[in-house]
Amino acid sequence: MEDGGVPRPPEDGVPVPVLPAEVVSPLLAELELVCDIWSADAHMAREHARQAATIAELARRRSASRDAAYGPRGGPGPDSRAMRPAALADVSDDFVSELAVIRHCSEAEAGRLGAESLLLTTKLAPTWSELYAGRLTVRKARILLDLLGDADEEVAAGVQARVLPGAEACPPGRLADRARYHLYRLDADAKERRRREAERRADVHVERTADDLGRLVIEGPLPAVHAARDAVDQYARWMRADGDDRPMGVLRSAAALDLILRPWDTSRPPVTAQLHIHAALSSLRPDAPAGAAPAELDGQLISAAQCRELLASLDMLNLGSAPTGGAVHVAIDDPATGETLAVASRAELRRAAGLGRRIRRRSRRGHPAEATGLSGGAGDDGPGLRPPPPTRGYRPTAAQRRLVTARDRHCRMPGCRRRPGRHDLDHGRAFAAGGPTACWNFCCLCRRHHRIKTFARGWSFTLLPDGRLIVRTPSGVSRHTRPPGWYHDPEPDPPWLDDLAPPDPLRM
Structure with missing residues (x-):
């Protein structure tokens, strides 16, 4: 330590807090x-x-x-x-x-x-x-x-x-x-x-644990919870008796998840679980390096390897067959800014690229000509992908809802992480005031925060063209959020923030 008690930065560059030299002395009891x-x-x-x-x-x-x-x-x-x-x-x-x-x-x-x-x-x-x-x-x-x-x-x-x-x-x-x-x-x-x-107040919630695992917590009356745990333990012992030599804890976990998801039961309408996955295409390749960028599953980061295992188990990587009870949609992001430009299904991606498109030409007499095969061979003559166009109505189209939901991923209120499916798509600039029904004028708000924006006194919600949503409370505090994955250069604050700044004595 230097004279005067100033901490000397170690080799890794992180300073170590120490007491001044005049304080640390043998006289200090x-x-x-x-x-x-x-x-x-x-x-x-x-x-x-x-x-x-x-x-x-x-x-x-x-x-x-x-x-x-x-x-x-x-x-x-x-x-x-x-x-x-x-x-x-x-x-x-x-x-x-x-x-x-x-x-x-x-x-x-x-x-x-x-x-x-x-x-x-x-x-x-x-x-x-x-x-x-x-x-x-x-x-x-x-x-x-x-x-x-x-x-x-x-x-x-x-x-x-x-x-x-x-x-x-x-x-x-x-x-x-x-x-x-x-x-x-x-x-x-x-x-x-x-x-x-x-x-x-009992509920069911998920807690993230280490190493890309999660814990499903089911709260309920204590006798019922103990009975459920004993039933899960019995199912796990049956699995062990059938020859499954995995640890009992793993067997109990598998049995409990199967009892809830019931993959074997075809006697009732299927319950489709929707998983929202955001991953870089390079991370999904079989030869992706060990340090590939992680993926995001319902707002939680998972490793690229775990994401590939999940997609393989759901048969989502095979473009020739669609998974039962679900659909795969791919979000196309701007590599420079991370802005979501379009969302498409696998069939829409193939049509956009010109793959599998069959064109029928008609002669002057109206008879169909011979159908062609894959147009363009390499698929480079497709129409491409574009954001959904604006609409004249008040309600967003299905394509607009799909893109905005994939872009925002959760409620845009600062600090809120409510997932898609519980959202309202809200016009940034009110429709009644001339705001267009376009993707850039929409953001996801959960029902609670949409109600606060519409009815609560003193709140201000401002959606800027660069994607920022600026929320101002009745007490004058402002916070902003961006769609996840967007990386823009900092923009100037909106003009009304200047009203909250203290006066500069040098300019008075």
């Missing part, structure tokens, strides 16, 4: 280091409390009365109301979206943080005070939030009065046990109420 750790914990707790108070104040300014002005179409849907925390019942439905844009986080995180902030500044005000004083860590505060968030105010006050005095010296696990003990003594129905609330 280890107790002082311990005190610095305690001080950092107290500062983090105080800043969390300050943030909670600020978020709660913004939430109170976003009253739910804002939603009522737009009628039932402007209010939240049944799924949104069912999953909404009770602490946000009196807050406008678009507040969570605004907080997510402000913090650049997901709406799930923003909703949790908004509910915690309101609870900490109302029913759990004693907990907020201990947090602000630095006597309670953020983790301990969240333990009390989880247990007392749905309790009555009197019960919450009674539990806090019993557990907060000794909470500073109490480990988190012990604090949770103490809070749960007093909660169940003061409110005998609390445990059953929490169980019913958890069942009401």
